[in-house]
Amino acid sequence: MATMVHERGTTVPRAAVPDGSAPAGAALREPDIRRHELAGFLRSRRERIMPEQVGLPRGIRRRTPGLRREEVAQLSAVGVTWYTWLEQARPIQVSAQVLDALARALLLDPSERSHLFALAGAVDPAPGAPSPTITPSVRRMLERLEPFPACVQNSRYDILAYNRTYSVMMCDMDALPPEDRNCLWLAFTDPQWQAALTSPRETKQTLVARFRSDMAEHLAEPPWKALLARLRNASPEFCEIWERHEVIGNTGRSKRFVNAHVGTLNVVHTNLWLGPTSGPRLVSYVPEDDESQARLEKLLLLKTLEARQPAAV
Template sequence: MLTTATRRTQLAAFLRSRRERISPEQVGLPAVGRRRTPGLRREEVAQLSAVGVTWYTWLEQGRDIQVSAQVLDAVARALQLDPTERSHLFVLAGAEDPVARADCPTVTPAVRLLLDRMTPYPAAVLNSRYDVLAFNHAYTWLAGDLEELPYEDRNLMWLAFTGGTFGRRLVDRETDRQGMVARFRAVMADHGAEPAWKTLLHRLRTASPEFEEIWQRHEVAEPGNGVKRFLVPGAGLIGFEYTSLWLGPRPSTRLVTYTPRDEESRELLLRLEAAHDPGVPPGGGQ
């Protein structure tokens, strides 16, 4: 974790490097007078951002000043920052970006192929908000047919607290739900300004007194791997070890796989597969 002083120093260096790479012509300004340094002048960035020259100078010098998200947004636009650079700017400034950045706008064909190949092991792609973005057929044994639900309800938090199939089939429901809320709260610290996160939180707090009670405990936990048990119709009690495989350079969108935690669970899962696919003999196929 960077100290505040270190963040300000890095912010100053970052802003200066981004300013120096842009020519006046790139932003529609005339190249007037002799320039001792490459790129834009500080007063030109201030002009493009509609902020005071003194204030922007202090920002680039790493001084201890308060900066709003609106001003950072204007500076990011003036410096023509791409999404990754913009995110870095807000992190260094210690502010929340009001413009939500999608964790994973699409699930690639390669990821969909991997999901299918995981069968009979349940697997799904989740974002950090617990939205289910994609899943294989085996996952429906745990969560039901999500295709029948509207997109806003294809969320494990929602299903766990509002009577969805996923929540009903969880055996250790109380413990599992507490862990989900703790991880959700920890991640939401970086997304509190985003409308989709605020909407989901409001829906959960309104629809579920159980969620509200757990939410008020203010417990937090890091994302990770663990064990879950499901009572699956046609098979019985199946224990799984779930593993999160991150699909990007930072913890956000992940492929979650469920593998049997013991031989008995594996046999039950294979029988379940055989019941849904007559071409697979019981206890075989893998």
Template structure:
């Protein structure tokens, strides 16, 4: 058997498994809903619990045969709009809805977007991490929140326009952050590769493309790195900063996810050695 034949068979098997999982999932969701929940009159003569297939089809405004085939795991064309109607009819919650579209291999036309708001609990946590620098980032590297200690390595963020409060922007422009960042070239390479990996899911979103365009116009270094098409996953690591009047600070930085998806995260900088800890306390005491 050729490699192409093996690959094709594997893809076919994967699709078959997904369709059967989709069929079982739809049946389980249909059987848990009573007619009364969707405004239908109750009947006593039902052989199976929940709604009938034809009732789901009627409420979702799809063909009975099409919906029956969908629940039978047949290889039929499934549109996002029809799946949206089925999801609403079956009263799916946000997790069930995401699961439905994932099994169907379709794009959700109205995806649920996690709110990026930083909660009071997260702000309290940032404050409690003092004197260690900490900030909250989204996957686009926008700085959503930070503690005072972080301004000692990033500069006065509150004095900047919101669109400039972005780690990519700070790393590639004439900022205080870029001036004190040691190993700047390696850090720039890593962040561009991670940004490109993250942008794969957002390439059509204006806020992402606007940031990309700004960076390409502002920095030839960014433009050169972007042209390499390197990608890299998120990870923890080491960052070094040379602060005027204090000296070298060496930190381990750790990503702490603030939700079920790898989007918004708290990044904490912890001293690698006693010398850094002592200098950090000296920097804190100077204020």
């Protein structure tokens, strides 16, 4: 009769739960090697992440480098015991969905994600996920689009990069800390950004509906949850719109802004994805009329002249 092992209230036959180590002198088979490599890889990725990176408190008695196993399990929505067995190289089945959740929780880059799926012998459901890194070629593209305002955003509406015209179209982007460069955050909290909107209520409703639609694929991801919590804490209006559960997709359309320096701008908003539609996108604003074209050229000139002014002592 097989002996029994008790793991946090779960009783499992000893024969079904090997200890993850091979007998001394025994040769490891390929599946065993893969399991041990996977266990070591997961452990190394877990230990390099600080709690603050994923929105968790550090605590005063943290002895473990990086995250604890139970924290990874929580972020990935899997059982603590099950994840512990995975790091112990025990022979358990891992689905592609769980691997995807682990990759997100451990903040794996595309190369690390590919390595994770290869070690697990699974097919990645989202291969080639783009990196949020803004390359020099993308920055040059933004510059070449001037005087048309343009920026790069991710699906969370973080503004990752922008050209000079965009930097002053809505507000002074350069004066904002990076964590505040988010269209949702600015629409609900920044007076300058709000003043540039000709239909602020409609714009906010559209932004929230798109954010809710996009978040359906990222519900367990800490950056998404952190942004949602921040917006809820900062804006009762956001909370009211969020509770409507409205969703809408991303489409290009005509927009009108009132710029503090040059006046009304009539533009066409266009999204150009730099990879899969869940990744970063190039957002451009093309003038609809000659007057808007002239005003954008003037706006770029004002920004250029401002940059040439000597810094105040």
